[in-house]
Amino acid sequence: MRLYLINPSNPLIRIVKLKESRWNRYRVWKPLSLMVLAGLTPPEWEISIVDENLGVPNYAVMPRPDLVGITAFTSQANRAYEIAAHFQNSGIPVVMGGIHATMRLTEVMKHVNSVVTGEAESIWHQVLKDARHDCLKRRYDGGLAEIKDIPLARHDLLASGYAFGAIQTTRGCPLNCNFCSVTAFNGARYRQRSIPEVIKEFKLIREKYVLLVDDNLIGTRSNHIARAKELFRALAQAHLKKEWFAQATINFADDEELLALAAKAGCRGVFIGFESPTQEGLRELGKKFNLLKERDFRASVRRIKRHNILVVGSFIIGLDVDKPGIGKNIAQIAGHYGVDNLNALFLTPLPGTKLWDQLKSEERIALNTFPEDWKYYTLTFPVARYNHLSSDMIIEEMLSCDRHFYSMSQILRRVWVSLWQLRKPVITLVSNLAYRSNIRLNSQVYKDFKLQLRMRHN
Numbered sequence: 130m131r132l133y134l135i136n137p138s139n140p141l142i143r144i145v146k147l148k149e150s151r152w153n154r155y156r157v158w159k160p161l162s163l164m165v166l167a168g169l170t171p172p173e174w175e176i177s178i179v180d181e182n183l184g185v186p187n188y189a190v191m192p193r194p195d196l197v198g199i200t201a202f203t204s205q206a207n208r209a210y211e212i213a214a215h216f217q218n219s220g221i222p223v224v225m226g227g228i229h230a231t232m233r234l235t236e237v238m239k240h241v242n243s244v245v246t247g248e249a250e251s252i253w254h255q256v257l258k259d260a261r262h263d264c265l266k267r268r269y270d271g272g273l274a275e276i277k278d279i280p281l282a283r284h285d286l287l288a289s290g291y292a293f294g295a296i297q298t299t300r301g302c303p304l305n306c307n308f309c310s311v312t313a314f315n316g317a318r319y320r321q322r323s324i325p326e327v328i329k330e331f332k333l334i335r336e337k338y339v340l341l342v343d344d345n346l347i348g349t350r351s352n353h354i355a356r357a358k359e360l361f362r363a364l365a366q367a368h369l370k371k372e373w374f375a376q377a378t379i380n381f382a383d384d385e386e387l388l389a390l391a392a393k394a395g396c397r398g399v400f401i402g403f404e405s406p407t408q409e410g411l412r413e414l415g416k417k418f419n420l421l422k423e424r425d426f427r428a429s430v431r432r433i434k435r436h437n438i439l440v441v442g443s444f445i446i447g448l449d450v451d452k453p454g455i456g457k458n459i460a461q462i463a464g465h466y467g468v469d470n471l472n473a474l475f476l477t478p479l480p481g482t483k484l485w486d487q488l489k490s491e492e493r494i495a496l497n498t499f500p501e502d503w504k505y506y507t508l509t510f511p512v513a514r515y516n517h518l519s520s521d522m523i524i525e526e527m528l529s530c531d532r533h534f535y536s537m538s539q540i541l542r543r544v545w546v547s548l549w550q551l552r553k554p555v556i557t558l559v560s561n562l563a564y565r566s567n568i569r570l571n572s573q574v575y576k577d578f579k580l581q582l583r584m585r586h587n
């Protein structure tokens with residue numbers, strides 16, 4: 130039996146067009162969901178994982194599969210439906226799962242034979258059994274997996290060409306921020322994989338650099354932090370010679386021992402959601418951890434960087450409190466905090482979030498011709514009606530934010546500070562130039578976007 134597992138191409142132009150920028154190799158990440166599904170698949174299935182981000186194959190000349198499984202974030206939904214139609218036209222059954230299928234069940238059911246909602250660990254074997262017997266159901270629900278049931282992902286199945294490997298060590302997040310779908314999808318309970326299992330899987334990763342995809346690697350409670358320390362000790366003891374990057378909340382900075390252990394275990398960078406420069410903004414987003422009164426972000430960032438760990442700061446533009454000038458304001462505050470890179474995104478109502486419910490009830494979802502408009506749900510387009518900023522204005526704010534933060538003088542300042550602090554100036558330079566190289570591309574993308582909107586209104 131032949132199974133294709135497909136990751137549809139990503140509509141983010143700067144990620145897809147590998148040849149447009151040599152930095153893009155560092156922005157194409159492995160589709161871990163499909164590697165986990167492959168890990169759950171019994172040996173009688175011959176599996177091929179197709180990641181369209183490395184190039185869209187000619188499916189017509191490939192051997193005929195018995196079943197096709199497609200994953201998709203919301204922004205990939207349209208391409209997912211095109212792929213589904215291609216295989217269905219040849220009578221091949223198509224199953225779709227992942228975040229979009231879970232949050233938009235009715236829509237997805239129109240395009241595929243079968244939908245799997247939730248996490249797949251408890252249900253995938255049943256789907257395969259039914260596919261073998263030609264009796265696929267229209268819907269399966271995996272719910273939340275038992276953490277012990279997460280298999281070793283099949284790191285051997287994807288072609289080389291990626292700069293980073295990927296692994297997941299925890300699932301779930303109790304914080305349920307308004308704009309994020311993680312709690313709705315993976316649940317509020319923080320589930321941690323066993324440390325020996327994580328080490329075993331780490332050893333299967335070929336790449337030197339690894340992305341730990343956990344939404345918050347260290348968790349929120351003292352027992353979570355204690356487990357993170359155990360994990361870091363085990364990673365250091367295993368001498369894996371890997372360097373890794375992770376996501377965490379700002380409390381990562383609160384524990385010196387944790388930081389020292391992380392650095393020793395190979396942590397080279399951390400992605401932190403600061404989200405808004407103001408307390409009102411943080412309250413609006415429900416970003417509880419950043420709201421602690423005594424929190425000094427600048428000192429927190431400095432503590433992390435002292436351990437030679439890069440800090441990428443993420444901010445959101447388009448909150449109800451955001452007024453003209455917010456772009457420059459964010460760039461300045463990110464500079465003041467001392468982050469190495471700034472990643473600013475538009476406030477986007479993703480299906481399944483509290484923000485979606487709110488903006489929908491207020492009739493503020495502007496790009497709402499679905500499924501076509503899902504391609505704009507990359508957080509890099511203004512898809513809503515913002516309180517104080519028109520669509521044109523918010524795009525200008527975004528460009529102004531990037532132009533300020535990634536001006537040559539600011540980049541050189543950061544490189545100089547990095548040199549002065551005996552950190553890694555070359556990495557600071559390279560990562561900043563990578564972001565800077567996208568400003569020109571983005572301006573063009575926004576021009577096309579505005580044109581599309583105008584044509585739509587005429």
Ligand code: B12
Nearest residue numbers: 160161162198199200202203204226227245248249310507
């Ligand atoms: C790693 C990651 C990335 C990587 C992508 C890696 C990749 N190619 O998959 C990078 C950094 C590139 C990225 C980019 C983006 N991301 Co992202 N990302 C994640 C993150 C943190 C982990 C995903 C992961 O690997 N999980 C581990 C795997 C094992 O779990 P899983 O994917 O859920 O898969 C399980 C089930 O869903 C199911 N399943 C999944 N697919 C299928 C298919 C079938 C057939 C079946 C049966 C089951 C099944 O089975 C799996 C095992 O249980 C998630 C948050 C999260 N917790 O999921 C956000 C998340 C998926 N990202 C999100 C977003 C918004 C984005 C961006 C749009 C944002 C941006 N501008 O940066 C882009 C869009 C990229 C695109 N493709 O268009 C949102 C998606 C929401 C949505 N409705 O689409 C999430 C949920 C975070 C959030 N804040 O809400 N992301």
Ligand code: SF4
Nearest residue numbers: 302304305306309344
């Ligand atoms: S943004 Fe981060 S902290 Fe907030 S719910 Fe999502 S994963 Fe949790």
